[in-house]
Amino acid sequence: MISKTIKGNSTETIIKEIDEATSDGFKPTLAIVFLSIKQDREAVSKVLDDKGIQIFGATTAGEFIDGDIEEGSIVIMLLDINHEYFKLLFLETGEQSTFENAKQLGSEGKNTFKNPAFIIVSGWLSKDGENIVEGITEGSGGEVTIFGGMAGDDMFLTGPIAFTHGKSSAKGLIGLIIDEDKIEINGIATCGWKPVGTTKTITKSEGNVVYTIDDKPALDMIMKYLGVEYDFDTGKEIVTQIGAYYPLQMERENVAPVMRTAMLANREDRSLICAGNVPQGSKIKFSLPPDFDAIETVIEECKQLKDEYQQEADALIMFSCISRHLSFGILMSEEISQVQKVWNAPMVGFFTYGEFGKSKTGKHEFHNNTCCIVALKEK
Template sequence: MKAKTIKGNSTTEIKKAFENALEDGFTPTLAIVFLSIKQDRIAISQMLEAKGISIFGATTAGEFIDGEIGEESVVIMLLDIKKEHFKCIHFETGDQQTLDISKQIGQIGLDTFKNPAFIIASGGISTDGEMIIKGIESAVGPKVTIFGGMAGDDFTMTGTYVFTNGHYEITGLVALILDEDKVQIAGLATSGWQPVGTVRTVTKSEGNTVYTIDDEPALDVVIKYMGINKNIDEWKEVIVNVGSEFPMQIQREGSEPVIRAPLFANKTDRSLVCAGSVPQGSKIRFSLAPDFNVIDKVIEECESVKENELPNADALIMFSCKARHLSLGPMVSDEIDSVKNVWGAPMAGFFSYGEMGKSTKGKHEFHNNTCSLVAISEK
């Protein structure tokens, strides 16, 4: 399988880059498209559809190929993977719950391939990413391979979308299902955020909404933890700071903590809406953002994946939490570039609102504030 990456700041630039990519006779069958909500995803999708290319797309909070980070731009990875080795499907949320939709995606995967693997992108800001994992696992089993990310919207929090052929404003799910008997897939999800402070208890929650922590309104607890006195009308800034710098870590026996970052606050009941489920009764600790050593840790873990799981990759896809971009600043470019250099394969990715992937000591799960990398190679 051959992969090429292209980028542009407009539809015109992308069309030119696309034409240049095909000049040597390259005939891609699949396009991984990550772009700003300000870009014309319909025109770009139709350009790809005219060549019979399947599309797996998501809007972003920043996009990149290799170590080059774009803002309000377009990046595309073109792959000439055999059509019989993959399938793109989508579901709009509608009246169905994320869990039910994900079960259907898992079943379609099983009906299509004996050993399906899933790369998922989710539209809709309030989607509970944990339900995506649970739904697919309920159909396929707990050892299923799942990677992916929650779409972004340039950090405006106004609306995120995923898209595929003929469907350009999906607030549900788009799935790239791969035949794991024909396509080797490996990867990891790593964070670097360190737990600090005392253990607290989520005393009231429902799904991905946290109402109280230690019997106090959740929003008040995080504002107090940050040590600031913010006017409640500035709640959006508060949540941005909490999500990027002080996310919650759910403590779990026998496995690594899982991070949950608030996306919204409700000024009426002072609850927090997170990107993934936070079960009532959970023991949590707040976090501190990673230091300069986090990149070394990411590279070390990637090198372990290369050595033990996938020595050679045809393509790399990265879902990196927007919080990493906010916290690491220019260093995030070094992280992206260093990961690419482990395999030396083409890379495309975007800054997301939640990630799916496999932690180094666990199974495939939903994460926040994480760098989730998937490496693929056609057998």
């Protein structure tokens, strides 16, 4: 399987890049398309569809290709994967719930391949992250490979979109179902964040809204404990300070903690709105702001994945939380480039509003503040 990555700041540039990439006889069948919400995704989709290339797409909160970070652009990975080895399915939450859609996706995968793997992108469905994983797992009849991310919208927080040719929606779920008997897929969800302080309890929550921690208003608790300020006039400090630098770590027995990002705050009831469910009764710790050690942890876990499971890759896809970009700053490019060098294969990715994947000691689940890397290799 051959993969080639291209990028551009306009549809016209992408047309030229596709023509150049295919000038040597390369005939891609699938395009992984990650682009800014400001770009004309319908025009880009038409260009690819006219060439007979299927589309797995998402809007982003920033894009990257190989070791380079882009903003407001279009990045594409072109793959010449055999049509018989994959299937695309696009579903939209509406008459059916997100869980029912995800269950349908899982069932379709099992009916199509004996051993299906799922690479997924969802739209603005942050309350349904766990439902997506549970639905796919139930539909496919057991634990299966699931990696992916929630689309972004350049931090406008109004409606990130999942799309394919002729279909797009902020409530969309697109699944790239791959035959694991033909394509080797391995991945890992890793973050490197270090916990700090004593274990605390979520004493009141509903879905992704946390009302109290140790019976104290959640916002007041985290502001006092971490010494951060919340600017209610701009409404943005909760994202850049608490969400990016101080994610919550939900503790579990014998497995890695799962991260939860505080995206917004309610000034009236002092609650935190997280990018994923935080069940009442959960045990949590706060996190230290990241340093270079966090990057080294991510790189080391990728190296372990390579050594133990997949020494070579034809293509790499990365889903990295936008909060990592906000907190790491210029160090983010170091993490991306170093991960790409682990396999030295073409890589495409984007900054997400949530990630799907399996940690070193956990199961496939929904994450925040996490880097999910997927390696693919034709058998």
